Amino acid sequence: MQELLSTLNEWVGQETWSIQVFLVIFAALLLDFFQRKLLKRLKRHAERTRNVWDDVMLAALGRPVSLAIWIIGITLGAQLLGYHTKEPLFSVAEPVREVGLIVALTWLLIRLINEGEAQILAQNAQREEPIDKTTVDAVGKLLRISVFITGVLVVLQNMGVSISGVLAFGGVGGLAVGLAAKDLLANFFGGLTVYMDRPFSVGDWIRSPDKQIEGTVEHIGWRQTRIRKFDKRPIYVPNATFTTITVENPSRMTHRRIYETIGVRYDDVGKLAEIIRDVEHMLQNHPEIDQSQTLMVNFNQFAPSSLDFFIYTFTRTTNWQKYHQVKQDVLLKIADIIAGHGAEIAFPTTTVHLEAPQFAGLAGEHDGS
Numbered sequence: 001m002q003e004l005l006s007t008l009n010e011w012v013g014q015e016t017w018s019i020q021v022f023l024v025i026f027a028a029l030l031l032d033f034f035q036r037k038l039l040k041r042l043k044r045h046a047e048r049t050r051n052v053w054d055d056v057m058l059a060a061l062g063r064p065v066s067l068a069i070w071i072i073g074i075t076l077g078a079q080l081l082g083y084h085t086k087e088p089l090f091s092v093a094e095p096v097r098e099v100g101l102i103v104a105l106t107w108l109l110i111r112l113i114n115e116g117e118a119q120i121l122a123q124n125a126q127r128e129e130p131i132d133k134t135t136v137d138a139v140g141k142l143l144r145i146s147v148f149i150t151g152v153l154v155v156l157q158n159m160g161v162s163i164s165g166v167l168a169f170g171g172v173g174g175l176a177v178g179l180a181a182k183d184l185l186a187n188f189f190g191g192l193t194v195y196m197d198r199p200f201s202v203g204d205w206i207r208s209p210d211k212q213i214e215g216t217v218e219h220i221g222w223r224q225t226r227i228r229k230f231d232k233r234p235i236y237v238p239n240a241t242f243t244t245i246t247v248e249n250p251s252r253m254t255h256r257r258i259y260e261t262i263g264v265r266y267d268d269v270g271k272l273a274e275i276i277r278d279v280e281h282m283l284q285n286h287p288e289i290d291q292s293q294t295l296m297v298n299f300n301q302f303a304p305s306s307l308d309f310f311i312y313t314f315t316r317t318t319n320w321q322k323y324h325q326v327k328q329d330v331l332l333k334i335a336d337i338i339a340g341h342g343a344e345i346a347f348p349t350t351t352v353h354l355e356a357p358q359f360a361g362l363a364g365e366h367d368g369s
Contacts, residue, residue, distance in 0.1 A: 021077045028073025032066050039065075052123070056115040064108035071100035098158050106151030113143045134194075134201040134220055141222065187223045190239030194220055199242070204251040211245055213237060255290055255314035256323040262334060263306025268343035272299060276309055278337045283313050286333075288326040290316045306346030 039062055046054040075097035082091060117140040121133060200206045200217055206227070207214035215229040225242070227235040264272060280297040283289050293314035300308045311334070315326045338345055 024077045060111035068104040138195040186240040191222045263308045263346040
């Protein structure tokens with residue numbers, strides 16, 4: 001760097017150091033201008049290619065490269081000022097430049113991770129086997145944390161701070177931090193457990209019988225998970241909660257069950273066997289009923305005002321809306337079968353039998369007395 005300063009000094013002259021500073025800043029301005037134009041042209045060219053990773057790289061480069069150019073230009077100008085004015089303040093220009101370049105590189109890597117994550121999620125819908133969004137999010141967060149921590153350690157090392165001392169202090173201070181922020185750490189490790197065990201993912205419908213939690217998972221963070229209830233209100237659940245409660249994940253069910261009890265009148269007891277047989281035959285031939293699963297249609301009990309039989313079967317679909325359409329179709333077909341046999345679906349009734357009064361005999365005995 002000293003050789004560069006000497007060269008600039010000889011080229012412009014000892015008395016015109018202000019022009020040297022101007023030229024350095026102007027060169028940084030021109031370099032930043034041309035790199036922006038070059039990146040813009042390269043982006044247009046990359047958009048016409050099938051490879052998406054060149055788009056990711058070019059999208060991440062812009063601002064960090066501009067930052068690096070201006071850091072070099074400003075610190076070089078500050079060194080020129082220090083070289084001529086002998087001001088000790090400008091001696092920090094070189095370490096500032098080294099730290100700034102490390103920051104620019106760290107920023108570039110984080111932007112590269114962000115752009116890559118966004119690109120993977122954008123292409124996810126077009127894949128034959130979609131990637132789990134929760135996994136992509138977890139990997140992205142771990143990479144960003146790793147890059148950030150590495151950048152901080154490199155900056156500290158460059159500033160003359162002993163990394164071994166920092167790590168030793170971290171080991172000693174970790175206990176104090178852990179005691180002071182045990183809830184925060186519990187939520188962090190709860191989120192880590194969710195990422196590793198994956199009991200649910202972003203987009204899943206979950207519910208807990210232990211808590212009043214039910215809705216669609218929108219975001220899984222390191223401290224809390226955001227769940228959108230079916231009335232569209234959000235719930236923010238600390239991740240530590242998921243380590244102590246039972247979580248149901250209906251989104252991962254393989255089938256949906258139809259389990260209904262239907263009652264017919266006692267007057268139709270002679271028709272019940274045929275009704276049950278026809279209902280079973282209808283279910284066995286229904287295109288939306290999975291025949292590989294349990295299918296049962298049986299007389300169940302003599303109820304107070306009906307003869308009850310039940311149906312127990314599973315639909316092929318797990319979609320909630322389509323399931324109710326299939327269930328509706330099944331129940332209406334059962335109603336048609338019962339009506340086709342001249343029977344009726346029972347409803348709660350009460351029949352009172354009264355014996356004929358024997359007032360006449362009592363009256364005759366009274367008259368003859």
